[in-house]
Each structure stands twice: as C-alpha cells, then as structure tokens.
Amino acid sequence: MLLRTRITLIVGTALVLTVLGLGGASLLREQLLQQRLTATAVAGQTALWNEMLATESQRLEQSLQSLKAQPGFLQALYSADRATIAQALTHAHVLIGPQEPLALMGVISAGSEPIVFGTEPPRPLLDAVSLDRALGGEGVSGLRMVAGSTPVMIAAHTLPGSTYPIVLVLGRHAEHGLQRFAQRSATSAHLIDLHGTLLGSTDSNLWQRLQITSSPRIATYQQHQDKDHTYTLNSTPVTDLxxxxAGALVTLADNTHEASTRQFLDRMALISTSLLMLTVLLGLYVYLGKNFRTLDNAIAALQALARGDARVRLQHAGNDEIGRIAQAVVVFRHSAEELTASRSLRERVRRRQERLIHTQLQQLADATDMTSREEVLELLHNGEPHQGSAASEDEEQLRHLAAVMGSLTQRIIGQHQRLSTMIVELREALVTKTRLAGLEQELQIAAQVQLSILPRHLTVDSRVQIDCHITPAREVGGDFYDYFVIDAEHLGFVIADVSGKGVPAALFMAITRTLLKATAVFVTAPASCIRKLNDLLATENEQMMFVTIFYGVLHLPTGRVTYVNAGHNPPYLLRLGTTTPLPRTDGIAVAVSDGFVYDEGVVDLAPGDKLFLYTDGITEAFDPDGQEYGNHRLEQVLQPLAAPHCTAQATNETVLADVHRFERGAPQADDITCLCLQYQGDTSH
Structure with a gap:
C-alpha cells in the first residue's frame, strides 16, 4: 500500500473518530436534556393534576352545601330515611350515577349501617384511616378507588348526630376530571391502577392501539410510535385520599410534526458531514500524490544502490528531504566498505559469545523443573549444525541458540505464571475461608435467636397439656409454632410453614408470628384474626412469599376448639383409639391475596383427647431410596397413640423417632415441626 494511501486512511479514520466523538457528546447532551424535560413534564403534570383535584373537591363541596340547605335533609340523615334522602337529592339537582354529575352519595354513622346511593351492591366509600379523620371533624377529599376498580373523587363532611357523628360523602367519577385535565393539557388522559389496568380514559381506542405497558409506581416520559404518528407518553404516580x-395518570400528546422535523434535520446533518469528509479526503489524496513524486525518484535510486549499481545519480539535490537522502547514500557506501573490513573481527567475537550463551542456557535449565531441564539440555546437545558454508553454519548455530533461548524463556515464564496463579488462588481461598467462617458463626447466632423466641414453658394451664418440637433443615428455618393465653377462658395455639427456606423464610416467619400474636390478643375469633393477618402480610409483599397456618382457639372450660386452616396440613384428632384428620376450612395460604374471607371449623375435645399438628417436613421426609414418608405411614404411627394415658410428649417423641428411623441417615429436606395438645378437662374435681 502506498504511503499516501496510508496517510489518507489515517486522516480519514481520525475524521470518523472525531465525528463519532462529537456524535456521542451530542447524544449524551440530548439524554441530559431528556432527563430535565422528564422532570419538568412530570412536575407540570403533577401540578395540573393537583389543581384538577382541588377543582373537583370545590365542586363537591358546593354540592354538599346545597344538600345541607335542603329542608328536612338533615333530619332525614339522622333518621336514616332513604326515601326522604333520595327526594332531597332530586330537589337539589344532585343526580347519582356514572353518567350523572355525581357518581355516588353515602351516609356513614358509627352507630348504624352506612347508606349508599349509586353502587349496587353498596361498596365501602372510605377506608378506615379516612373514616377516622372524617369522624374526628377533619375535612376529607381526594381520589378513592371504590371497590378497587372505580376511581371516584371523594369529598366528606362530618355532621353532628344525636348519638354518633354522621359523615356525609359525595363522590364524582374521575372521568369528569380526566376530561377537564385532557382539555387543559391538550392531551389524551388515562388513569390506571397499581396493576396497570385501565380505569378511565379520554381516548380508549388510542390506548388499546398503542398497547402501552407502564409502571404505575415510577414517573415515566417516553416516545411511542403508531404508524405515521408519534406520541409522547408522560406517566405520573397518583395517591388516594x-x-x-393508587395508580398513575398517563397522558399521550401527538408530537408527529416535531418528530418528523427533527428526523429531517438529523438526516441533513449526516449527509452534509459525509460530503464534507469525502471532499477533504479526496483533496488530501491528490495533494499527497503530487508532492510524493520526487520521493518516488529517491526510492528508485536507493533500490539501484542495493543491487550494486554505483553509477546511479540523483537528479535532485538540495537541503530538502531528497537532498538529505542523497547524503545518506554516500554515507551508506562508506559504511559498507568499513563493514567488510571488520567482519572477521566480529566473527571471532560472535563465537566467544555463542559459547558464553550456551553456558548461561545450561545454568538457566538447571533452575527450571526437572521435565523442562531435560528437554532444554536435549535441545542444546542435539542441535549441531549441518556441514556447509561457514556463513550458513553460523546462521544455523545462532538460529538454534535463539530457538533454545526462546523455548527456555517461555518455560520460565509459564512456570512463574503458574506459581503466581497458585499464590493468588491461595490468598483468595484464605479470604473466602475467613468470610465463610464469619457467615457460619452469624447463621449459628441467628438460629439460636430464632429458637429463643419460641415458647419454652410447656405448662400454661392445668386443663391442657402441650408439647412442641422443631428441627430446622438449615441453620435457620421457616416453620414455627406458638401457644398463648388470650384470656382466662381461651388459649390460642398455632403451627405454620413459610414458603422457602433459609434466612428469607426465617425473617418472614418472625414477622408472621409477631403480627399473629399481636392480633390474636384483640381479635378472639380465629377467622377474623387470620383475615386481619392476611391483609397485613399481603400489603407490599414484593417477594411474593406466603405462609400456611393452622390457628385454633381452645375454650378451656368446655374443650371446644374453633379453628382456621389456611392451606396447612390438617391436624389429627386422637380420640379413644381412633385417628381422624380435622375437616378442612378451604382457606388459602396467608399473604397470597388480600381481602380473602376465611371460614371456621369447630371440634369439641373430651378429656384425654389430643390434637396432633405438624408441618410437611414430616410427611415429605425421604429415605435414601427416594421414598416418601407420607400421610398413611403417619396415621399408622398415631393409631396406637390415641389413648388418654399417652401424653403429648410421648406422642411427639414416638412420631419423631419413627421419622428418623425411616430416613436412615438421609439428609433432611425440610423443617420438621410438630405440636401435640392434650385436653385434660377440669382437674379441680
């Protein structure tokens, strides 16, 4: 490749890299500008949404004042007269319904059932926190998801009642606010819930056509393409009252003209830059070709001298580059004569150097490992040059020594690299060992803390006998049991199994146990207690963990057990030689879905009857052959234990001993937990 071609390519590459660098800087600047634009758009949309909420709240306040001014309306509220209330709504031109100015109206009193107009069946108008605020005299207004899927703008006022205060609630469907918001912002407005479901829209066809998937919890500003139209999406999270x-407000603005103009300018800039680069490179190539012609002549003269033609003369002389090349040719001719004179001297010196190198190579070979040493020595002794001219023999000897030195160098480098790698790996192994020792110690402490929170006192009341056991599969586990006195006549007991194993399950177990025990003190009914626990755990359950629970409340004077089975293995009732599983209550695991209503079951215990509660670590234990322990084997073990004289402790010990015999040393697959409760009856007589 000619020198001028290489220079042209180098300059061209530099131009391309410069253009790419400028393009990257422009792209970075555009991204920073986009971030600022996103923040500005989100702030503006949030301010406009808040203004719309204030306007809607003001409209609802005006409707509330109009209603309170109606003759007999307040008296109808106090007497809960639905007919008079509906008549007052009509006289005040407060029309209820999705297509009317108002969506719903409700009257909430702490001493009676709420009265609701506009939803069938009636739905809760206020949550517990907002209702407490309203009953406390505070004005409540804002967005409310009625029945979880109907967005309504709510305004509530408290009226004094004869016995309890009365909360008057008016709601306006969010569609009206969205229409006003869309007119103010010159966009199409859409409201989605936390699951991304569309609740309200000013242009539902556009929403379905674009198939938008937006996270309702994160502010978003992005572009969407629909055939030949470009839309700007702005998503802002919104909250309830x-x-x-509560979801997100999403707006779509048609920016097709701006996008097409920007694309046209980008294409024109790219075409202009390309034409400019081609023009510069072509001019540079022509200029270099013209100025390198004299250099080509100098190269031809040097080639003639290399062939031994001393008659060659350069036509150009001077102080420029070509003149300096001619001077170098004269020096080169004189140096060649001196080189011939000193060749014999250098030959003797070279032979002494070869012997010295040969000796040094043997010493280096002795410093390597045994295998490499034998191979290098074999190369040194078997590398004698073939008979021929002196020059060829010298060249071959030098080539042989160079090959031996190269091989020895590679072997020494390889040996050094292996040693360095072994040292690095050894250091990393020591660091890893130290970390593992620390983690193991922390897990042991966590296991001790986890076991310490479980109850240890086996006697809580003379009318009942309880024995419990837990063996985690790892250092910490997800199973737990508990029993506690609710009041003088009720005893609560529970066994549970958290999904998963290890530290996450242990943390979720501790949270579940704490919430259950705190809730059970105030909510005696098992179904209500588990429902409250389920709502608490299902909220913000990002890890999607769940727990199966069997929770029962024993009435100590009568032996009646009211229980809830939330997806857990049914316990066994051991009574007079019979072993019967308790009927299920068809409840799902806790923390799967909030708002689930649990059913209760009832069983009456006679003195001497026992309840055996367990987790699936018992029935799903495996022996070395891969066979499962199973429910049938557990029932066979429990059958002879269903006798009044057999204690709760003996029952647990017998079952656990049979499971360990079945496993025959196989590794434990899951946490093993069991609780045996034996009702003694009234022992005072």
Missing part, C-alpha cells in the same frame, strides 16, 4: 399509592 389516605396518601397511599
């Missing part, structure tokens, strides 16, 4: 996340 309690301040909790």
């Amino acid at each position: 309690s301040g909790h996340p």
Whole structure:
C-alpha cells in the first residue's frame, strides 16, 4: 500500500473518530436534556393534576352545601330515611350515577349501617384511616378507588348526630376530571391502577392501539410510535385520599410534526458531514500524490544502490528531504566498505559469545523443573549444525541458540505464571475461608435467636397439656409454632410453614408470628384474626412469599376448639383409639391475596383427647431410596397413640423417632415441626 494511501486512511479514520466523538457528546447532551424535560413534564403534570383535584373537591363541596340547605335533609340523615334522602337529592339537582354529575352519595354513622346511593351492591366509600379523620371533624377529599376498580373523587363532611357523628360523602367519577385535565393539557388522559389496568380514559381506542405497558409506581416520559404518528407518553404516580399509592395518570400528546422535523434535520446533518469528509479526503489524496513524486525518484535510486549499481545519480539535490537522502547514500557506501573490513573481527567475537550463551542456557535449565531441564539440555546437545558454508553454519548455530533461548524463556515464564496463579488462588481461598467462617458463626447466632423466641414453658394451664418440637433443615428455618393465653377462658395455639427456606423464610416467619400474636390478643375469633393477618402480610409483599397456618382457639372450660386452616396440613384428632384428620376450612395460604374471607371449623375435645399438628417436613421426609414418608405411614404411627394415658410428649417423641428411623441417615429436606395438645378437662374435681 502506498504511503499516501496510508496517510489518507489515517486522516480519514481520525475524521470518523472525531465525528463519532462529537456524535456521542451530542447524544449524551440530548439524554441530559431528556432527563430535565422528564422532570419538568412530570412536575407540570403533577401540578395540573393537583389543581384538577382541588377543582373537583370545590365542586363537591358546593354540592354538599346545597344538600345541607335542603329542608328536612338533615333530619332525614339522622333518621336514616332513604326515601326522604333520595327526594332531597332530586330537589337539589344532585343526580347519582356514572353518567350523572355525581357518581355516588353515602351516609356513614358509627352507630348504624352506612347508606349508599349509586353502587349496587353498596361498596365501602372510605377506608378506615379516612373514616377516622372524617369522624374526628377533619375535612376529607381526594381520589378513592371504590371497590378497587372505580376511581371516584371523594369529598366528606362530618355532621353532628344525636348519638354518633354522621359523615356525609359525595363522590364524582374521575372521568369528569380526566376530561377537564385532557382539555387543559391538550392531551389524551388515562388513569390506571397499581396493576396497570385501565380505569378511565379520554381516548380508549388510542390506548388499546398503542398497547402501552407502564409502571404505575415510577414517573415515566417516553416516545411511542403508531404508524405515521408519534406520541409522547408522560406517566405520573397518583395517591388516594389516605396518601397511599393508587395508580398513575398517563397522558399521550401527538408530537408527529416535531418528530418528523427533527428526523429531517438529523438526516441533513449526516449527509452534509459525509460530503464534507469525502471532499477533504479526496483533496488530501491528490495533494499527497503530487508532492510524493520526487520521493518516488529517491526510492528508485536507493533500490539501484542495493543491487550494486554505483553509477546511479540523483537528479535532485538540495537541503530538502531528497537532498538529505542523497547524503545518506554516500554515507551508506562508506559504511559498507568499513563493514567488510571488520567482519572477521566480529566473527571471532560472535563465537566467544555463542559459547558464553550456551553456558548461561545450561545454568538457566538447571533452575527450571526437572521435565523442562531435560528437554532444554536435549535441545542444546542435539542441535549441531549441518556441514556447509561457514556463513550458513553460523546462521544455523545462532538460529538454534535463539530457538533454545526462546523455548527456555517461555518455560520460565509459564512456570512463574503458574506459581503466581497458585499464590493468588491461595490468598483468595484464605479470604473466602475467613468470610465463610464469619457467615457460619452469624447463621449459628441467628438460629439460636430464632429458637429463643419460641415458647419454652410447656405448662400454661392445668386443663391442657402441650408439647412442641422443631428441627430446622438449615441453620435457620421457616416453620414455627406458638401457644398463648388470650384470656382466662381461651388459649390460642398455632403451627405454620413459610414458603422457602433459609434466612428469607426465617425473617418472614418472625414477622408472621409477631403480627399473629399481636392480633390474636384483640381479635378472639380465629377467622377474623387470620383475615386481619392476611391483609397485613399481603400489603407490599414484593417477594411474593406466603405462609400456611393452622390457628385454633381452645375454650378451656368446655374443650371446644374453633379453628382456621389456611392451606396447612390438617391436624389429627386422637380420640379413644381412633385417628381422624380435622375437616378442612378451604382457606388459602396467608399473604397470597388480600381481602380473602376465611371460614371456621369447630371440634369439641373430651378429656384425654389430643390434637396432633405438624408441618410437611414430616410427611415429605425421604429415605435414601427416594421414598416418601407420607400421610398413611403417619396415621399408622398415631393409631396406637390415641389413648388418654399417652401424653403429648410421648406422642411427639414416638412420631419423631419413627421419622428418623425411616430416613436412615438421609439428609433432611425440610423443617420438621410438630405440636401435640392434650385436653385434660377440669382437674379441680
């Protein structure tokens, strides 16, 4: 490749890299500008949404004042007269319904059932926090998801009642606010819930056509393409009247003209830059070709001198580059004569150097490992040059020594690299060992802390006998049991199994146990207690963990057990030689879905009857052959234990001993937990 071609390519590459660098800087600047634009758009949309909420709240306040001014309306509220209330709504031109100015109206009193107009069946108009605020005399207004899927703008006022205060609630469907918001912002407005479901829209066809998937919890500003139209999407999270996340407000603005103009300018800039680069490179190539012609002549003269033609003369002389090349040719001719004179001297010196190198190579070979040493020595002794001219023999000897030195160098480098790698791996192994020792110690402490929170006192009342056991599969586990006195006549007991194993399950277990025990003190009914626990755990359950629970409440004077089975293995009732599993209550695991209503079961215990509660670590234990322990084997073990004289402790010990015999040393697959409760009856007589 000619020198001028290489220079042209180098300059061209530099130009391309410069253009790419400028393009990258421009792209970075555009991204920073996009971030600022996103923040500005989100702030503007949030301010406009808050203004719309204030306007809607003002309209609802005006409707509330109009209603309170109606003759007999307040008396109808106090007497809960639905007919008079409906008549007052009509006289005040407060029309209820999705297509009317108002969506719903409700009257909430702490001493009676709420009265609701506009929803069939009636739905809760306020959550617990907002209702407490309203009953306390505070004005409540804002967005509310009625029945979880109907967005309504709510305004509530408290009226004094004869016995309890009365909360008057008016709601306006969010569609009206969205229409006003869309007119103000010159966009199409859409409201989605926390699951991304569309609740309200000013242009539902556009929403379905674009098939938008947006996270309702994160502010978003992005572009969407629909055939030949470009839309700008701006998503802003919104909250309900309690301040909790309720969904997101999404707007779509048609920016087709701006996008097409920008694309046209980008294409023109790219074409102009390309033409400019081609023009510069072509001019540079022509200029270099013209100025390198004299250099080509100098190269031809040097080639003639290399062939031994001393008659060659350069036609150009001077102080420029070509003149300096001619001077170098004269020096080169004189140096060649001196080189011939000193060749014999250098030959003797070279032979002494070869012997010295040969000796040094043997010493280096002795410093390597045994295998490499033998191979290098074999190369040194078997590398004698073939008979021929002196020059060829010298060249071959030098080539042989160079090959031996190269091989020895590679072997020494390889040996050094292996040693360095072994040292690095040894250091990393020591660091890893130290970390593992620390983690193991922390897990042991966590296991001790986890076991310490479980109850240890086996006697809580003389009318009942309880024995419990837990063996985690790892250092910490997800199973737990508990029993506690609710009041003088009721005893609560529970066994549970958290999904998963290890530290996450242990943390979820501790949270579940704490919430259950705190809730059971105030909510005696098992179904209500588990429902409350389920709502608490299902909220913000990002890890999607769940727990199966069997929770029962024993009435100590009568032996009646009211229980809830939330997806857990049914316990066994041991009574007079019979072993019967308790009927299920068809409840799902806790923390799967909030708002689930649990059913209760009832069983009456006679003195001497026992309840055996367990987790699936018992029935799903495996022996070395891969066979499962199973429910049938457990029932066979429990059958002879269903006798009044057999204690709860003996029952647990017998079952656990049979499971360990069945496993025959196989590794434990899951946490093993059991609780045996034996009702003694009234022992005072």
